[in-house]
Amino acid sequence: MSLRRNLPAGSSGMYSDTPRPSHYNSTVSLVATGQHPHRQGGYGGFGYSNRGCHPHGGAGKSGKGDMGSNRRGNSYFNWINHLRSNYANSFERRRREEDDDERPVSMAVNKVDRVHWYFKGNARTHNTIRYDLVHDQKEAKPILRRGQEFYVALRFRDRDFDVKRDRICLHFRFGPKPCVQKGTLAVITVWNDKFTRSKYDWDVRIDSGSRGKDLVLQVFVPASAPVGIWRLDVVCGLQHHPNALAMNTNALNQRSSTNIHTISTNTMEPKSSHPMNHHSMDTPSMDSPSMSTHPSNKTTVTSNRKMQSDAHMAHMKGFNYEDYNDEGLWYVYSDHTDVYILFNPWCFDDNVYMEDEMKREEYVMNDYGKVYMGAYRRCHGRPWAFGQFDDVVLPVACYILDLAHITDTDRGNSVQVVKAISSVVNDFHEGGIMEGRWDGEYNDGVAPYKWTGTVSILEEYMQSGYRPVKYGQCWIFSALFTSICRTLGIPCRSVTNYVSAHDTNATLSIDKFFDKEGSYFEGGPNGENWDSVWNFHAWNDVWMRRYDLPKGFDGWQAVDSTPQEECDKKEQCGPVSLEALRKGEIGYNYDGSFMYSQINSDIMHWGEDLEYDWGWRRMKINRYRVGRAILTKQVGRDDDCGDADKEDILREYRNREGSDSERWTIQSHIRGSKRGQEYHDFKSDINDDCRFDLFELDKIEVGDPFTIRVVARNDSAEHRTVTATLNAHSLYYTGVHHSQLKKAEGKFQLGPKQQQEVILTLNCAEYWKKLVEGCMIKTYVICRVQETGQTFTEEEDYVLDKPKLEIKIPKEVKMDQQCQITFTFKNPLDMPLTECCLSVDGAGIMRPRKFNIEGDIKPHGQFSHTIKFKPLVHGDRKIIASFSSKEIYDIYGGKKFIVMKK
Structure with a gap:
């Protein structure tokens, strides 16, 4: 009879294929050591030393166990081990019952x-x-x-x-x-x-x-x-x-x-x-x-x-x-x-604390607003859905902070956080959110004017594996930055500077050169002058205390996330205190000099003149053209039909134009730049006895003809011979010329106290096909007086007005109940509109959607498109939409309405 058959049920021998009980290993371990984990000594006489014992109950290296020789066989030792385990378990059970304080901690x-x-x-x-x-x-x-x-x-x-x-x-x-x-x-x-x-x-x-x-x-x-x-x-x-x-x-x-x-x-x-x-x-x-x-x-x-x-x-x-x-x-x-x-702008101890409740509601909680575009005299606010409460925005905000390699400790520092955000909003940083483009070539992406809100951009960013989204421009970078700051709890506003300078050579001047024929000389005489003046440039203000600066520089801080200036090996600018900019104290962190130049530079016109050693004569210096207005949306006000909700905050950035304090701050800055002093000290001794005026146009509708008028007047007692050149160019809002639309030249005599009008007329056929996005036109006027050498130069920007997208909403809209919204406008052109597309963003009440419109819109015909949806939330909400076609684009509109509970 096999010894194995005589083993009690549940025992485990060396050769047994029966699975061990779940407590087996731990029990043997306790007995094998001979020690209870919290007691001294063995288990009531059953403790032993395993000094020669094999783990499975056999002999150790010595060939002998402590209980006897191998002549009794392995089954005997297995039986003994089984008894010991049973005795030990019984002993432990009794002790736990007797002394609860000494039971195992587990x-x-x-x-x-x-x-x-x-x-x-x-x-x-x-x-x-x-x-x-x-x-x-x-x-x-x-x-x-x-x-x-x-x-x-x-x-x-x-x-x-x-x-x-x-x-x-x-x-x-x-x-x-x-x-x-x-x-x-x-x-x-x-x-x-x-x-x-x-x-x-x-x-x-x-x-x-x-x-x-x-x-x-x-x-x-x-x-x-x-x-x-x-x-x-x-x-x-x-x-x-x-x-x-x-x-x-x-x-x-x-x-x-x-x-x-x-x-x-x-x-x-x-x-x-x-x-x-x-x-x-x-x-x-x-x-x-x-x-x-x-x-x-x-x-x-x-x-x-x-x-x-x-x-x-x-x-x-x-x-x-x-x-x-x-x-x-x-x-x-x-x-x-x-x-x-x-961040907590409701908490006084947080460095983003904002006391005013209405401002908190606007700059933290408002999930839609406007980003201002156009030209100084034809500015307009483009509706934008910031969407900071959407389920995609906050996770992406946290992701890009990790992407920016900001230290975990600095994640509590609002200054470092906004620097990080502004550097990763653009794609200069590997893996940034959006790629910028300004040349009009958008075939491999989405044209900037087709975006209506932040959510659709961030959704595409995530769905593409966190690759930069194509394409954006400064106003979209500003809108993205606003959304991310607000979702993190940092009070933020989008601001737009009209006539914004980009000084590339630290002269605090924007230098423009014209040849003898009066044509604009791009790049300057040596091809190294690439100063530019943007019709508008959008950036952001964020609200915070600045513990890294002297007292008095808390409050709004300017941050620019458009990739145009490198700081700390990142394409971003700021944050810089608005109070420091206003006082001209630009040596403090961060990038004060560059930001200051965007709103305070002078524009200098240089004409080719071989009588001067350099070969160029300064014809004009305009100290008041740059920084004409800085607009943002007013707190607590919305205007869907116009721009009555805009607010000019220029005085927060600088003192009143022409005031002693304003010129003093500029001269202080110039004294800090040797090259700037050389440019501003350049002499131009000319007898100016003729007066020239360029008449500005209030409004130009797309498709209508328009006329540029210059009036020359001789204030002297002698005859004057005047040559005049008028140039009209289409251009991008960055100031880059696209095409020459038309040029007019003339020469005429002016008697004493006499005046003469010079005009340049453009009709739709002459300008329409050469326009680019934004429908902006720049005119240059150059007039020279032959007898005195006097030269008059002037420039002006125009924006052609496009129709507004009308949005019709039912009087009663209820949450989770289907409603319909209709979008309409009239085609202003003498040609059909083809390849039409409508982008709609519900700013929280619906997901962003795009609709490809079937068929063309007839010349001067009516566009109408209706969509249906169920509002997801109740309360004051807004619909934002943008229409585009091959012939005309960026026709947009917004409509605020109330969604009621069911």
């Missing part, structure tokens, strides 16, 4: 089963209830603002929470390498029903709504916390264990090989809402099926290393976790929920 740790974030309740108090991510039915996210408290609840698995018995530590971690010293790891112990730390530290208190297995906590986030995605680990242990303080250590976040048990989870928002005044776990049941947990994975804690405790704990060195956690001294519950922490 049986006493109260483990967290799930976490509840009170998504909507916290969002209401943190002014984040409008974020789509808060309302995600499957994977809601807590979106919080620093500088104030929020609620979070823990449900325990094993038993009711007892603060005298259970030790709970919350580890909030940020970034790939959380560290207490860098402010990217917060370790806070749950022990009191009141906040006990200063407002500069993370803190936690137990809420009175806690009961049973449900622990409701109120956590305070300091106003300096890094902004972005945080994660929570809950460390569970015992209060009175001699090594309980190790739970607070920084090393718990360094996991590599372990005896620490970690349970990970994702949490969802319960279907029912939670009244925050009760802070109870019962109303939003934590047993809701929308809550989910995932099985735990054992992870490790690095031992024998320096560890950092929280603010209440001393530094600990050389702690070996394996010495004290053989059976699970503590458990780490890792919650995988992305916790978004944002």
